Amino acid sequence: MIKINDIVKIYNPKKSNEFEALHGVTCEIADGEMVAIIGKSGAGKSTLLHILACIDNFQSGEYYIDDTLVKDLSEKKYAQIRNEKIGMVMQDFALVEDFTALENVMIPLNFSKQKIKDKKQKALEALKSVGIEELAKKPCSKLSGGQKQRVAIARAIVNEPSMVLADEPTGALDTKTSAEIMELFKKLNSQGRTIIIVTHDMNVAEQCGRIIEIGDGRII
Amino acid sequence: MMLFITALKEFKRHIFMNIVTLIELAVSIILVGVITTAVTIKYKYYGPFRDVYDSNGIYCRFIYAADDFGQPEQTLLYGEQLFPYLSSPEKIVCSNVIKSFPVKDGEFINANCYSFNDELIDRYTPQIGRGRWLKPKKDELEVVVTENNKYGWKKGGYVELDDGKGGTIKAKIVGELKDKQYIAGIPSDNDGNNDFSMFVSYIDSKDTDLPMLIFSSSQLRRYGFDGDACKCALIEYPDSVSGEQLDNDMQTLNLLGSLYTTELKNVRARSIDYFMLQLSNYLPLILVILIMTFISSISIAALSARQRLRDYAIYYICGSRWKSCVLVNLFFSLIISGLAAIGAAAIYHYIPKLPKSVFATLPMTIASDMWVAISVILLIAVYILVSAAMPLIIIGRNTPKEILTGGNNK
Numbered sequence: 210m211i212k213i214n215d216i217v218k219i220y221n222p223k224k225s226n227e228f229e230a231l232h233g234v235t236c237e238i239a240d241g242e243m244v245a246i247i248g249k250s251g252a253g254k255s256t257l258l259h260i261l262a263c264i265d266n267f268q269s270g271e272y273y274i275d276d277t278l279v280k281d282l283s284e285k286k287y288a289q290i291r292n293e294k295i296g297m298v299m300q301d302f303a304l305v306e307d308f309t310a311l312e313n314v315m316i317p318l319n320f321s322k323q324k325i326k327d328k329k330q331k332a333l334e335a336l337k338s339v340g341i342e343e344l345a346k347k348p349c350s351k352l353s354g355g356q357k358q359r360v361a362i363a364r365a366i367v368n369e370p371s372m373v374l375a376d377e378p379t380g381a382l383d384t385k386t387s388a389e390i391m392e393l394f395k396k397l398n399s400q401g402r403t404i405i406i407v408t409h410d411m412n413v414a415e416q417c418g419r420i421i422e423i424g425d426g427r428i429i
Numbered sequence: 430m431m432l433f434i435t436a437l438k439e440f441k442r443h444i445f446m447n448i449v450t451l452i453e454l455a456v457s458i459i460l461v462g463v464i465t466t467a468v469t470i471k472y473k474y475y476g477p478f479r480d481v482y483d484s485n486g487i488y489c490r491f492i493y494a495a496d497d498f499g500q501p502e503q504t505l506l507y508g509e510q511l512f513p514y515l516s517s518p519e520k521i522v523c524s525n526v527i528k529s530f531p532v533k534d535g536e537f538i539n540a541n542c543y544s545f546n547d548e549l550i551d552r553y554t555p556q557i558g559r560g561r562w563l564k565p566k567k568d569e570l571e572v573v574v575t576e577n578n579k580y581g582w583k584k585g586g587y588v589e590l591d592d593g594k595g596g597t598i599k600a601k602i603v604g605e606l607k608d609k610q611y612i613a614g615i616p617s618d619n620d621g622n623n624d625f626s627m628f629v630s631y632i633d634s635k636d637t638d639l640p641m642l643i644f645s646s647s648q649l650r651r652y653g654f655d656g657d658a659c660k661c662a663l664i665e666y667p668d669s670v671s672g673e674q675l676d677n678d679m680q681t682l683n684l685l686g687s688l689y690t691t692e693l694k695n696v697r698a699r700s701i702d703y704f705m706l707q708l709s710n711y712l713p714l715i716l717v718i719l720i721m722t723f724i725s726s727i728s729i730a731a732l733s734a735r736q737r738l739r740d741y742a743i744y745y746i747c748g749s750r751w752k753s754c755v756l757v758n759l760f761f762s763l764i765i766s767g768l769a770a771i772g773a774a775a776i777y778h779y780i781p782k783l784p785k786s787v788f789a790t791l792p793m794t795i796a797s798d799m800w801v802a803i804s805v806i807l808l809i810a811v812y813i814l815v816s817a818a819m820p821l822i823i824i825g826r827n828t829p830k831e832i833l834t835g836g837n838n839k
Contacts, residue, residue: 264745264829284752288750291745291746292748303742305740308438
């Protein structure tokens with residue numbers, strides 16, 4: 210369960226270019242939901258996603274993951290949450306280009322505080338679950354966009370996080386590949402994972418179970 | 430592990446630039462080693478006697494052949510026997526030349542034989558190839574000989590020495606002196622320098638095929654041997670000694686056959702001048718090397734960190750801490766410096782194998798001593814710190830979110 214209460218996010222506080230991106234956003238996302246966050250450019254949807262992904266902070270409000278308050282924690286604790294609770298998929302894939310697909314998928318396992326037996330096998334299973342096991346040894350620089358996004362999804366799920374956050378995951382893909390990637394998200398959701406997708410593509414949003422629309426830093 | 434693998438990949442990614450840096454650092458290590466050696470190599474012949482040089486006292490050098498020129502019989506006194514002739518000296522650090530010859534197969538053979546007094550043996554140990562330095566408290570008479578000598582004397586064997594009374598005494602060879610080294614206690618004829626080098630000699634089998642033998646003079650006494658005469662000495666006096674007393678004693682020493690005498694304060698002053706000169710000669714060179722190495726290491730580390738920022742941001746979303754990404758550059762610097770150190774050792778090992786005509790032109794001597802170790806470790810440590818500092822600044826000025834979103838704050 211993800212719960213956010215009255216989140217306020219201000220960029221460049223107390224400076225001449227101060228900008229309030231979120232004005233007290235409140236919402237709940239239950240375990241196993243597949244949610245799309247939509248809105249115009251600059252509406253605050255990516256800001257919200259970054260806060261949910263623990264890669265950005267906020268000025269006021271509360272953020273709970275599974276009843277744990279995620280605020281003012283140590284950097285170590287935030288890193289642990291990003292590693293164990295959250296899988297992140299970015300529009301431009303965010304892969305280490307000179308790593309192989311397998312090495313990329315192994316990154317979260319290598320940063321894990323848990324003792325993980327046979328990391329390689331686990332990473333291969335994640336690649337298998339997104340249908341690209343045979344590309345394990347291929348450098349990411351030699352993969353197509355769709356293949357790269359599958360690697361990114363495999364990396365997002367390899368540590369079995371409770372939620373997968375995706376920022377415009379189909380934004381850099383053609384229609385056919387986008388559809389394949391959405392099928393993959395739906396499959397992951399059917400396995401019980403919470404999926405939150407930020408998109409401006411209504412076709413993508415409509416495939417999700419719920420749509421949250423943001424406009425001018427507020428949920429509409 | 431993750432960060433170390435990244436560092437390795439980073440090394441491979443800019444392999445050409447990294448090899449250039451690696452060679453640069455390896456050459457810097459060798460040069461720093463050579464320069465440190467040049468500055469400090471002589472200090473180890475001064476350091477062990479520093480308190481003596483700092484005291485009121487006299488340096489004197491004798492020649493054994495003095496009696497042939499009508500000098501008094503006292504010329505043949507060994508170090509401690511000089512005491513009664515002098516005004517209350519406190520301590521003497523001295524070597525004596527042995528007037529007898531070694532005996533082999535019943536025949537006298539020629540060699541450079543010396544005895545060191547306990548004060549000298551305790552304060553200074555020459556480089557020993559095999560075995561150990563003298564231990565005067567041992568019951569058995571001991572000797573060290575130069576390695577690879579023409580008489581085949583080796584550690585564990587024995588040297589027979591004519592006792593001057595029709596018999597011989599046997600000394601066990603406990604160590605082999607390394608060839609091509611300076612030995613403190615045996616005087617050179619650098620009287621003109623008037624510094625510590627007067628108390629130091631260089632031994633090289635190329636200059637003479639006569640082996641050098643060093644005995645303990647106190648052991649020789651216990652064996653009833655007194656056929657040695659003072660070769661050179663540092664004589665220390667109490668603080669209360671007057672200049673007049675020192676002058677008188679120097680005159681006495683001259684009468685006893687000393688070829689050269691001078692006050693230790695003069696030796697100390699000239700020695701310090703020598704070390705300062707060495708330092709001022711080499712310091713600019715050291716600085717130039719360090720600056721060149723550091724500029725290139727900073728540039729490469731900064732370039733590498735900037736190119737890797739996005740990868741670090743990816744690690745961040747996968748569960749790494751942002752600042753710990755600096756470790757990649759630390760590992761990277763460790764890889765470079767480790768390989769450079771190995772490279773430097775290999776290059777230095779290869780130099781003596783060069784044709785002698787080439788080798789002779791290279792002033793490449795690196796002592797394996799504490800000073801060289803400290804300076805090389807210091808160079809590597811500063812290199813690692815400097816090359817890690819720039820990435821730290823670059824990483825500190827960016828946030829992973831800005832990098833992942835291309836600086837978009839909304």
